[in-house]
Amino acid sequence: MAVRREKAERLADEELMPLVSRKDPEAFEVLYDRHGGAAYSLAYRIVGDRAAAEEVTQEAFISVWRSGARFDATRGSVRSWLLSVVRNRAIDFLRSKAGKAPKLDFDDEAALEQRPAAERTEEEALRRETATEVRGAIGNLPGEQAKVIELAYFGGFSHSEIAQILSLPMGTVKGRMRLGLEKIRGELAEGLA
Amino acid sequence: MSVSDHTRWSEDLAAYMLGALEPGEAAEFERHLDDCERCQGEARWFEAAVNSLPESVERQEPPPGLRAALMAEVRADAQGEERRERGGWLPGWLREGFGARGLRIATGLAVVAFAIAIAAGYEIGKGGSGSESNGGGVTLSSHEHGITAKMVSEGEGGTLQLAGVRQLPPGKVLEAWVRREGTVEAVPALMVPDRKGQAETTITSMKGVDTVMVTEEPQGGSEAPTSPAIVTMSVSQ
Numbered sequence: 001m002a003v004r005r006e007k008a009e010r011l012a013d014e015e016l017m018p019l020v021s022r023k024d025p026e027a028f029e030v031l032y033d034r035h036g037g038a039a040y041s042l043a044y045r046i047v048g049d050r051a052a053a054e055e056v057t058q059e060a061f062i063s064v065w066r067s068g069a070r071f072d073a074t075r076g077s078v079r080s081w082l083l084s085v086v087r088n089r090a091i092d093f094l095r096s097k098a099g100k101a102p103k104l105d106f107d108d109e110a111a112l113e114q115r116p117a118a119e120r121t122e123e124e125a126l127r128r129e130t131a132t133e134v135r136g137a138i139g140n141l142p143g144e145q146a147k148v149i150e151l152a153y154f155g156g157f158s159h160s161e162i163a164q165i166l167s168l169p170m171g172t173v174k175g176r177m178r179l180g181l182e183k184i185r186g187e188l189a190e191g192l193a
Numbered sequence: 194m195s196v197s198d199h200t201r202w203s204e205d206l207a208a209y210m211l212g213a214l215e216p217g218e219a220a221e222f223e224r225h226l227d228d229c230e231r232c233q234g235e236a237r238w239f240e241a242a243v244n245s246l247p248e249s250v251e252r253q254e255p256p257p258g259l260r261a262a263l264m265a266e267v268r269a270d271a272q273g274e275e276r277r278e279r280g281g282w283l284p285g286w287l288r289e290g291f292g293a294r295g296l297r298i299a300t301g302l303a304v305v306a307f308a309i310a311i312a313a314g315y316e317i318g319k320g321g322s323g324s325e326s327n328g329g330g331v332t333l334s335s336h337e338h339g340i341t342a343k344m345v346s347e348g349e350g351g352t353l354q355l356a357g358v359r360q361l362p363p364g365k366v367l368e369a370w371v372r373r374e375g376t377v378e379a380v381p382a383l384m385v386p387d388r389k390g391q392a393e394t395t396i397t398s399m400k401g402v403d404t405v406m407v408t409e410e411p412q413g414g415s416e417a418p419t420s421p422a423i424v425t426m427s428v429s430q
Contacts, residue, residue: 023270023271024271025264025267025268025271028264028267029264029267032260032263032264033260036255036259036260037252037253037254037255038247038248038252039255040253040254040255040259041250041251041252041253042247042250044250044253045247045250045251050256051388053253054255054256054258054259054388055387055388055389057255057259058259058262058263058266058387061263062263062266062267065267065270066270076240076244077244080244083244083247086247087212087247091212134245134246134248134249135249137245138246138249149211149246152208152211152212152213153211153212153243153246154246156212157213158213158214158215159208159213159214160215162213171204173208174204174205174207174208175204177207177208177211177213178204178206178207180207181207181210181211181239181242181243182207182239182242184242184245185238185239185241185242188241188242188245
C-alpha cells in the first residue's frame with residue numbers, strides 16, 4: 001500500500017528506497033522533489049541542451065523507479081547513486097550523438113546567483129554550502145588538472161581519449177586526475193574540519 | 194604484492210573513480226580492488242571528491258512538465274502493477290465470486306470488446322494502414338493517423354514500441370492487448386507516450402498470440418477495451 005505524501009516527506013532517502021522498490025508513487029515523488037533539480041542540472045551540464053537534459057532526467061528516474069532494488073545502501077547515499085545513474089545516462093546520450101562535444105566549462109561565481117530559490121530545508125542549505133566549497137575547490141585547481149577531470153567526469157572521455165585530445169602521455173593524464181581529486185578531497189576535508 | 198605493483202594500480206585509481214578507464218581496464222582494476230585494502234581505503238577517500246562533482250554544477254530549474262510527465266508514467270506503471278497483482282485484467286468480483294465460470298464470462302466479454310475495437314480501429318486506419326512481417330520476429334504496422342508500431346522479439350516475449358503517438362488527454366493511458374488462442378489478455382504495463390510521442394511496453398510471452406492491439410483507456414487501465422484500436426498488428430507465429 002502506498003504511504004501518504006506527508007508521511008513520505010518525513011522519511012530519509014534510505015527509508016524511501018524500499019518503498020520505491022515496492023512501487024510506491026508517493027515515495028518516488030518525494031525522491032524526485034528532493035533530487036530532481038540536481039539531476040536535471042547535472043544532465044544539462046553534461047548534454048548542454050534543455051530538451052535532451054529533460055529526456056535524460058526522465059529516463060534516469062524511470063530506470064530508478066523500475067530498478068530501485070539495485071540501490072545498495074552500503075555503497076553510498078541515495079543522492080550519489082541517483083546522480084551517478086543520471087550521469088551514466090547523460091554520457092550514453094552524448095556517445096549516441098557521437099561527434100557532439102560536451103560543454104566543458106566549470107561554473108563561475110556569477111552563475112551561482114541564478115540558482116532557483118528553493119532553500120526549503122537545512123539539508124538543502126548544507127548541500128549548497130558544500131556545492132560552494134566544491135566550486136571553490138575546483139576553481140582552485142590548476143587548469144590542467146581541472147581540464148582532465150572535466151573531460152572525464154562531464155565529458156565521459158576515457159583517459160586514453162583525453163591523452164589524445166590534449167596530446168599528452170596517458171601517465172600524465174592519470175597523474176593529473178589523481179592530483180586534482182586529491183586537492184578537491186583535501187579542501188573538502190578542510191571545509192568539514 | 195610489491196610496492197611497485199601497488200604503484201601501478203594506484204596510478205589507475207583516480208581514472209577508475211572518474212569512470213575514465215576503458216571497460217577491460219576497469220574490470221581488471223576491480224579484480225585488484227577486491228583484494229587490496231590499501232586501494233579500497235584510497236577509493237573511499239576519493240569517493241567524496243567524485244561524489245561532490247555533480248554538486249558543483251550550476252543549478253537549473255527543471256521544466257515544469259518533466260515532473261508531471263514522470264509522475265504520470267510512474268502512476269500508470271504502479272496501477273498496472275497493482276492490477277497484475279490483483280489478477281490481471283479480470284475484475285475481482287468475477288474471480289472471487291464466480292470462479293472458473295466467471296473467468297469464461299469475462300473472457301467472452303473481452304473477446305467481444307476486442308473484436309469491436311479492432312473493427313473500429315480498421316475503420317480509422319482505412320486507406321493508409323497495413324502491416325508487414327520481416328520474417329525475423331519483427332512485425333511492423335503503421336496507421337493512417339501517423340502511429341508506427343513495432344514489435345521487437347526478445348526470447349519468448351517482446352517489446353511493443355510505438356512512435357508518433359499524440360499526447361493523451363489528462364487521465365488517459367494507452368493499454369495493449371493480446372489475443373492468444375481466442376482469449377484476450379491485457380498487457381499489465383500501461384503506457385504514457387513521452388514528449389516525442391514514443392511509448393513502449395513489454396509482452397512477456399508471445400506464444401500463441403495472433404493479434405496485438407492498443408487502445409486509449411482511462412488511467413489505471415480497463416478490464417476490456419473501451420475505445421477503438423489505435424494500433425492493430427497481426428502476428429505471424
